[in-house]
Amino acid sequence: MDEEVKQERILRELRYLYRGRFNDEEGRRIFEHVNWDKERGFKFLMESESKEIRQITGQSEDTINAIKTDPVIIDILQNGIKKETRQFACEQCDHFWWRKVPMSKEVSSCKRCKQKYDPVPREFEWGWATYNCDCGHEFSGAGQKCTSAPCYKCERSVYPTVIRPFWKRRGRKSDNQHCCDAPDCTGHDPVPIHDVDPDRVYDDGSDNSRPFGSSRPVEEDDVTGQVKHLHIRNEPVQKANQPVQKVNEPVRKANKQQNQNTRSSPIATSTCVSPESRKNKKRVVYASDPHISTGSTVATFLSQSEVASTYLPSLASIPEYRGRGGRGGRRY
Structure with a gap:
């Protein structure tokens, strides 16, 4: 694999995992410090002193501490990405499929019409x-x-x-x-x-x-x-x-x-799915809802298989610091 492509993928994974908390320049400094070893780079961010990370990235120690203590990021780095197999169904194409997707983003695209869907x-x-x-x-x-x-x-x-x-x-x-x-x-x-x-x-x-x-x-x-x-x-x-x-x-x-x-839909909510009963009928029994993006994900050109191997932490789990108040007090 070309070295530049490999480095770009590592930087995209860093942005995806940390929700854009580190830009490309900061990411390059981090991984250049560990000779572009991905595992050592993530381990460095979680186990090194905040002062040492600040010297490389230039971010404040309070911001680094907030990222290091995020329970969601800690869990994913220790236990891996949590995924589950879900069913998706496109009523327009009369096509359904099963796919293993990250629990943080259960979305899949129909291969025929390219429409993104939420799971059934x-x-x-x-x-x-x-x-x-x-x-x-x-x-x-x-x-x-x-x-x-x-x-x-x-x-x-x-x-x-x-x-x-x-x-x-x-x-x-x-x-x-x-x-x-x-x-x-x-x-x-x-x-x-x-x-x-x-x-x-x-x-x-x-x-x-x-x-x-x-x-x-x-x-x-x-x-x-x-x-x-x-x-x-x-x-x-x-x-x-x-x-x-x-x-x-x-x-x-x-x-x-x-x-x-129940749901007023042309597709029944409780129906027999045996091949004999579904003969001359549509293959889709219950259609998925089209996915509505909330704009919460980082812009990336990762393929769907690559997205399934990464993780998107919840911003709600990152501690919010309000500062001590007063003129010149901390504001984050």
């Missing part, structure tokens, strides 16, 4: 969901954070504990039919005979792999003897002298009511 809110993320039921059973499938799904063992409705990208799916594919409590989920609806997919395996009532026994009986036409409806989802076995109890019906009604009262 945690409660509306969708992807490969992991569910942990109170009965001790753990299962996974396509899901959205705000949408529950019935446990395959006890039929209780469970909300996802973790949402991952679809490509991070773990374990082998299950034979269980997808079913969730979203209003548009096809997993708990009967399929008319004319809509049956010849390449799909349906539950004909003889499957005993489920803990609650067979599914609802199929209906046959009295004249032709053909199956009228095939039910995909099992329900608990009806015990003797007990009425049939639809466990998930209150949850489904609640989800429908929630859909009517």
Whole structure:
């Protein structure tokens, strides 16, 4: 790498980390003092005496002390940059993606239209969901954070504990039919005979792999003897002298009511995200809001991957000195 380019990147990282507290000339003096060793340069700023730093940069000792005692800067230099993986979605391009971004600036650009977006809110993320039921059973499938799904063992409705990208799916594919409590989920609806997919395996009532026994009986036409409806989802076995109890019906009604009262958007807030339900529909389930810049970041031409490896401290955490007052008193 060219030496001038390397030095310029070090200076940009210094400006980005310290929020422009050191200009280019001061930065050059600092790193020339340590022979342009980046780690030694940052260590020099945090561990050297304020008097020694003042002799190199020319800044006041009080300003240097304020920077050295900033808890945010201390934490990032000791523990590294805190990043997390967030989901972003562009409604205009019908495109969504996951990206690891700094927690201090969760912003990502759509590769198609170049628009910057804020992340999808945690409660509306969708992807490969992991569910942990109170009965001790753990299962996974396509899901959205705000949408529950019935446990395959006890039929209780469970909300996802973790949402991952679809490509991070773990374990082998299950034979269980997808079913969730979203209003548009096809997993708990009967399929008319004319809509049956010849390449799909349906539950004909003889499957005993489920803990609650067979599914609802199929209906046959009295004249032709053909199956009228095939039910995909099992329900608990009806015990003797007990009425049939639809466990998930209150949850489904609640989800429908929630859909009517939440964000008024053409994209539903609680929807089934299984590939079967999303067929011939938009890929974006919940769109990200466009990012509105507050102008708080330092002007830089860092690439997005380079920004993810740097850190922007909070100005609110830098102590504010008001001075002792009076004519000639300290003012900062």
